[in-house]
Amino acid sequence: MPTSCSFPCQRSWISYHPSSINLRSHRFVVASSAAAGMELSLTRPDDWHLHLREGELLHAVASHSARQFGRAIVMPNLKPPITTTEAAVAYRQSILKALPEGSVFDPLMTLYLTDNTSPEEIKLARQSGVVFAVKLYPAGATTNSQDGVTDIFGKCIPVLEEMAKHNMPLLVHGEVTDPSVDIFDREKVFIETILEPLLKKLPHLKIVMEHITTMEAVKFIESCSEGEAIVSAVTSGSNRYFLGTDSAPHERRRKECTCGCAGIYNAPVALSLYAKVFEQAGSLDKLEAFTSFNGPDFYGLPRNTSKIKLRKSSWKVPVSYPYEHGEIVPMFAGETLEWLPSNN
Numbered sequence: 001m002p003t004s005c006s007f008p009c010q011r012s013w014i015s016y017h018p019s020s021i022n023l024r025s026h027r028f029v030v031a032s033s034a035a036a037g038m039e040l041s042l043t044r045p046d047d048w049h050l051h052l053r054e055g056e057l058l059h060a061v062a063s064h065s066a067r068q069f070g071r072a073i074v075m076p077n078l079k080p081p082i083t084t085t086e087a088a089v090a091y092r093q094s095i096l097k098a099l100p101e102g103s104v105f106d107p108l109m110t111l112y113l114t115d116n117t118s119p120e121e122i123k124l125a126r127q128s129g130v131v132f133a134v135k136l137y138p139a140g141a142t143t144n145s146q147d148g149v150t151d152i153f154g155k156c157i158p159v160l161e162e163m164a165k166h167n168m169p170l171l172v173h174g175e176v177t178d179p180s181v182d183i184f185d186r187e188k189v190f191i192e193t194i195l196e197p198l199l200k201k202l203p204h205l206k207i208v209m210e211h212i213t214t215m216e217a218v219k220f221i222e223s224c225s226e227g228e229a230i231v232s233a234v235t236s237g238s239n240r241y242f243l244g245t246d247s248a249p250h251e252r253r254r255k256e257c258t259c260g261c262a263g264i265y266n267a268p269v270a271l272s273l274y275a276k277v278f279e280q281a282g283s284l285d286k287l288e289a290f291t292s293f294n295g296p297d298f299y300g301l302p303r304n305t306s307k308i309k310l311r312k313s314s315w316k317v318p319v320s321y322p323y324e325h326g327e328i329v330p331m332f333a334g335e336t337l338e339w340l341p342s343n344n
Contacts, residue, residue, distance in 0.1 A: 038312040040284065044304040045271065045291035047072040049171070049210050049244030051263065052095055052107070054078050060323035061249045062098040064267040066105035068341050070304040071296075073171070073244070074107045076135055077144040081112035085124040088131050108132045108299075110171065114147055115155040119162035126166045132299060133169040133208070134159075138190075140177045142262050143248070152194060157201070164205040169299070171208045174217070188216040195220070208298075211246050234290065235283035242295035245270045251326040266331040269317055273332075275310050275339040313340040 050065060050072040052058050065072055074095065076082035082091055088109040095107045110133045111117070111125055117134075125131035137148035149156055163170060174195065175186035195209070209217065218233045234241045247270065248263025255261055266273070271291070278287040296303050319334045320327040 040275070040287070040310040041307050042288045042310065043292035044068075044070040044306045044308045045243055046070050046295050046304065047245050047247070047267075047270075048208070048242055048295045048299075049073055049075070049246045050267070051075045051077070051246070051248040052098075053249060054091070054094065056324050057249060057251065057328075058094065059098045060321060060328060061247075061265070061267060062095060062105075063100050063103075064321075065247070066099050066103045067343070068267075068271055068308060069105065070306065071106040071108055071301075073133060074109055076110045076112040077137060077142075079144055081114075081144060081147050082110070083112050083114055083117065083147075084121060085111070085128045085131055088125070089128060092130055110135050112137065112147065113149055113156065113159070113170075115150055117156070117159045119158050122159060122162040122166060122168060126168060133171050134163060135171045135173070137173045138175065138177050141173055141175055145173070152198065153201075160198075160202055160205055164202055167206060167300075169206040169208050171210055174209050174212070184214075187212065187214050191216060191220050210244060231277060231281060235278055235281040235286060237283070237286045237289065239289070239294045239297065241290060242298065243270075243274065243291045244295075249328045252320065252329050253326060255329065264331050265328055268321075268330050269332050269337060271308075271310060271341045272315075272337040272339040276337070279339075309342045310339045311342060312338060314338055315340045 045068065047065060047069045050069075052062055052065070052072075052074055074091075076088070076091075078091070082088050088111060092107050092109050099105055109131045111121065111131060113134050113136050122134070125134070136152070137145040139145060139148040139150045141148065152160075160170065172195065174190045176189045176193065177186075178189075181189050195207075198205070199207070209220075212218065212230060215230075218230055245266055246263070247265055247267035249265040249267075250261040250263055274291060275284070275287060278284050278290070293303055314336050316336050317330055317332045317334060320329050
C-alpha cells in the first residue's frame with residue numbers, strides 16, 4: 001500500500017498504498033468485540049495519492065473512491081499533463097461531473113512539475129484554493145512522465161523556493177531513471193543523489209515521498225532496525241505516515257500486454273487491505289490516525305466529520321469492472337477479503 005512521508009524532520013511524510021507491501025486511533029471505536037463480527041467505526045479517510053484518469057475511464061472509477069474517501073490528492077499525469085492552475089481547475093470540474101449524484105467527495109488538485117514551471121504559476125496555484133501540491137516526476141519514470149523534470153537542480157530551484165515560501169508540498173515520485181542503475185536500487189539512489197541534497201539546499205520545503213518500497217527509504221525517514229520495515233513504520237503510530245492508495249486504473253488490454261502500463265487499481269479494496277495489515281500487526285487501534293488524521297493534519301486541512309464502518313465480514317472482489325470501452329481489473333480480482341467497508 002502506498003504511504004506518504006513528509007520531510008525534513010516533522011515535515012517528512014510517506015503516502016502508503018495497498019500494493020507496495022506484503023501482508024503481515026484516537027477515537028477508535030470497536031462496536032463489537034467478537035472476532036467474526038468485529039466492526040470498526042472510523043472517521044472517513046482521505047486518499048492522499050490517487051489517479052482518476054480522464055474521459056470514460058474517469059467516469060468508470062470515480063465512484064469507487066468517492067464511496068469510501070472524503071477527499072483525494074489527484075495526480076496530474078494526464079495527456080497533456082496538468083501543468084497550469086487553469087488546467088487544474090478545469091480537470092477538477094470534470095471530476096465533479098463524473099461523481100455520483102449527491103456525492104460530497106472533494107478532489108484536491110496538483111500541478112505537474114516541468115523544467116519550465118514558473119514561480120508565478122505557484123502563486124496562482126496557491127491563490128486558486130483548489131491546488132494543494134506539485135508533483136515531481138523524473139522524466140521517463142512512469143506513466144505519462146515524458147514531460148517530467150530532467151534537471152531539478154539546474155531548472156527547478158526557483159519554483160521550489162516559491163513553493164517553500166507558500167508552504168506548498170512537493171510530492172515526489174522517488175526513483176532515478178538512469179538505465180545503468182538496477183531497478184531495485186532506483187529509490188535508494190534517488191534518495192542519495194536527489195532528495196538528500198535537495199533537503200540540504202531547501203530545508204523548509206515540505207516534501208511527501210510517495211509509495212516508498214525499500215528499507216533505505218524508511219531509514220531515511222526514521223531508524224528501523226528489523227522486520228518488515230515499511231509495515232513496521234506505518235503501523236507504529238508515527239504521525240509521519242498517512243494513507244495514499246496510488247490507485248492507478250488502466251483498461252485491461254493496455255495492462256495485459258507485452259509492454260503493460262504501470263499501476264494497480266486498488267481503490268475498491270484499499271481500506272480492506274489496510275485493515276488487514278494493521279490487524280496482522282496488532283495495531284488496529286492505530287488505523288484511524290493513519291487513514292483519517294495524519295494526512296489532513298500534514299496538509300493543514302480539517303479532519304472529516306463523517307464516519308465509515310469496517311465490518312469483519314468476508315466479501316468477494318469483482319473479477320472486473322466493465323465500462324463502455326473495456327474493463328478494469330482490480331487488485332485481488334475474484335478473491336475473498338475479510339474486511340467489508342460500509343457507509344451505513
